[in-house]
Amino acid sequence: MAFTADAALDLLRSAHAKDRLAHAYLISGPIGSGKRRLAGQLAGLVVGDAGDPLQNPDVHAIEPESKSRRILTEQIRELEHALQMRSFFGARKVGIIFDADRLQPNAANAFLKTLEEPPGQSHLLLVSAQPDQLLDTIASRCLEVPLRATAPPELTALQQRLLATLRGVSTGAEIAGAFRLAREFQECLAAAKDAIQERADADFKSEELHYKQTSDSRAWLDEREEYFKAVVEARYQAERAALVETLEQWWADVLRQQHGAAALDFPEFAADTAALAGQLSTAHLLRRNAALEQLRENLSRIGVQEQLAIECAFLKAFAA
Numbered sequence: 001m002a003f004t005a006d007a008a009l010d011l012l013r014s015a016h017a018k019d020r021l022a023h024a025y026l027i028s029g030p031i032g033s034g035k036r037r038l039a040g041q042l043a044g045l046v047v048g049d050a051g052d053p054l055q056n057p058d059v060h061a062i063e064p065e066s067k068s069r070r071i072l073t074e075q076i077r078e079l080e081h082a083l084q085m086r087s088f089f090g091a092r093k094v095g096i097i098f099d100a101d102r103l104q105p106n107a108a109n110a111f112l113k114t115l116e117e118p119p120g121q122s123h124l125l126l127v128s129a130q131p132d133q134l135l136d137t138i139a140s141r142c143l144e145v146p147l148r149a150t151a152p153p154e155l156t157a158l159q160q161r162l163l164a165t166l167r168g169v170s171t172g173a174e175i176a177g178a179f180r181l182a183r184e185f186q187e188c189l190a191a192a193k194d195a196i197q198e199r200a201d202a203d204f205k206s207e208e209l210h211y212k213q214t215s216d217s218r219a220w221l222d223e224r225e226e227y228f229k230a231v232v233e234a235r236y237q238a239e240r241a242a243l244v245e246t247l248e249q250w251w252a253d254v255l256r257q258q259h260g261a262a263a264l265d266f267p268e269f270a271a272d273t274a275a276l277a278g279q280l281s282t283a284h285l286l287r288r289n290a291a292l293e294q295l296r297e298n299l300s301r302i303g304v305q306e307q308l309a310i311e312c313a314f315l316k317a318f319a320a
Contacts, residue, residue, distance in 0.1 A: 002148035005034030009041055012145075016045045022143040024115055024124040026100070028131040029147030031245075035127045036098065038147065043094040046123050054096075057088040063098035065230055069237035070104040071097065076111050083119040093122040100126035101133035108135050115141045158188045158239070159246050166250050167272050169318060178319040182311050185243065189306075192239040193232075200228045200235075237299075244296050247317070251289040258282060291316035 003011070008027075015021050025042070027035050044053035053059050060082040062075045083095050097103070103111060115138060118124065126142055128134065155163070165184045169177075208221060249265040250273070256264055257277035264270055280288075295313035298304055 002029065002033075002146040004150050005038045005147055008038055008145050008147060012042050013045065021046070021123060023118050023122070024126070024142040026126045026128065026131060026134070026139060026142035026144040027147065028128050028144060030129060030149050031242075032149040032151060033147035034150075035129070035147060038145070039096050039098070039125045039127050042125060043096060043123075046092050046094050047089070048091060053094075058091065058093045059096065060093070061096040061098060064102045064238070065227075065234045069102060069234045071099070071102050071107050072104055073107045073110050076103075076107045076114070080110075080114050080119070083114075083122045087121065091121070093119070094125065095122060096125045096127065098127045099129075100138075101128045101130040103134070103138075108138060112137055112141075156242070158192055158243065162188055162243060162246055163250070163266060163269060166247075167269060169272075169276070175315065175319050178314045178317075179311065181318050182314040185247075185310060185314070186307065188243055189236075189240055192243075193236050196232050196235045196239065200232045204228045240299065241296065244292060244299070248289060248292045248296075251285060251292065251317070254280070255282070255285050255289070258285070288317045 012021070027039055027042075029035050040053050043056070043059045044050055047053060047056050047058045049056045049059075054061055060079055062071060062079050064071050065075070079095050079097070083093050087093050097111070112135065115124065124142075126134070126138075131139060131144065162185065165181060169181070204224060208224075250269075253264045253266055253269070253273040254276045257270070257274045258280075264273070266273070291313050295309060295317075298309045298313070299306065
């Protein structure tokens with residue numbers, strides 16, 4: 001049974017009032033379900049911070065930041081060390097892992113040991129949209145709080161641009177049309193990367209001005225420069241994954257239209273997906289969506305040629 005984020009918070013408040021909170025929770029749910037917000041609210045309950053719990057010194061959060069958009073063993077070690085330290089305010093501590101399904105295998109094994117022998121006076125929160133990607137040995141040691149989306153997530157400008165392009169998709173699209181869609185998708189990715197790089201450059205310059213006068217500024221700045229490079233790559237991969245998911249949701253809406261489902265991911269494009277639903281077989285639609293699922297998997301591999309992977313997938317997903 002999936003809860004709304006507000007209903008889940010009420011249950012967690014009740015458990016907290018009775019001092020019956022579990023030591024580890026897995027907060028799962030789709031985009032728009034409020035996973036991150038609930039994790040912050042639960043952390044606030046534990047440490048007694050109703051303001052911005054994620055900025056509280058007793059709340060330690062990690063998420064994918066490496067170039068491979070994976071959570072690394074070093075991050076788990078740092079989290080474990082932070083939780084073993086004495087509480088800043090003399091109370092409990094909270095460790096949060098956002099996008100926990102992105103744990104690198106070695107990091108997952110390291111975290112399993114933390115789950116088996118949790119630091120005293122601490123709680124662990126795992127947040128994931130794909131809990132089935134977690135090790136069974138990790139998921140089984142957490143109390144899952146499954147959430148459901150209460151409203152469609154707000155689309156980014158790039159998602160809206162991509163959907164506007166998809167509106168022109170026809171069942172008889174030729175190879176040239178598939179390549180045109182692939183180019184538009186790659187232009188969306190380039191725009192995303194430029195925006196991410198611009199934000200990272202601004203953040204780096206702000207830190208550079210602050211620390212330029214310190215004695216070891218050169219070494220520190222070199223380290224931060226590498227950090228921001230990794231942040232840019234991680235955020236880019238997250239944006240790319242969101243755009244691939246938009247493509248998958250598009251074809252999923254076509255399937256829903258074909259089978260009379262009322263709820264759509266993109267109701268404003270209902271007329272377009274309904275037109276496709278009436279022209280393609282279910283088997284054909286499943287093959288197209290499978291091509292996008294394969295694209296997602298291929299893009300997660302180290303060393304993949306992004307342009308080639310995208311063009312191959314679009315030929316299968318959008319050419320007749």
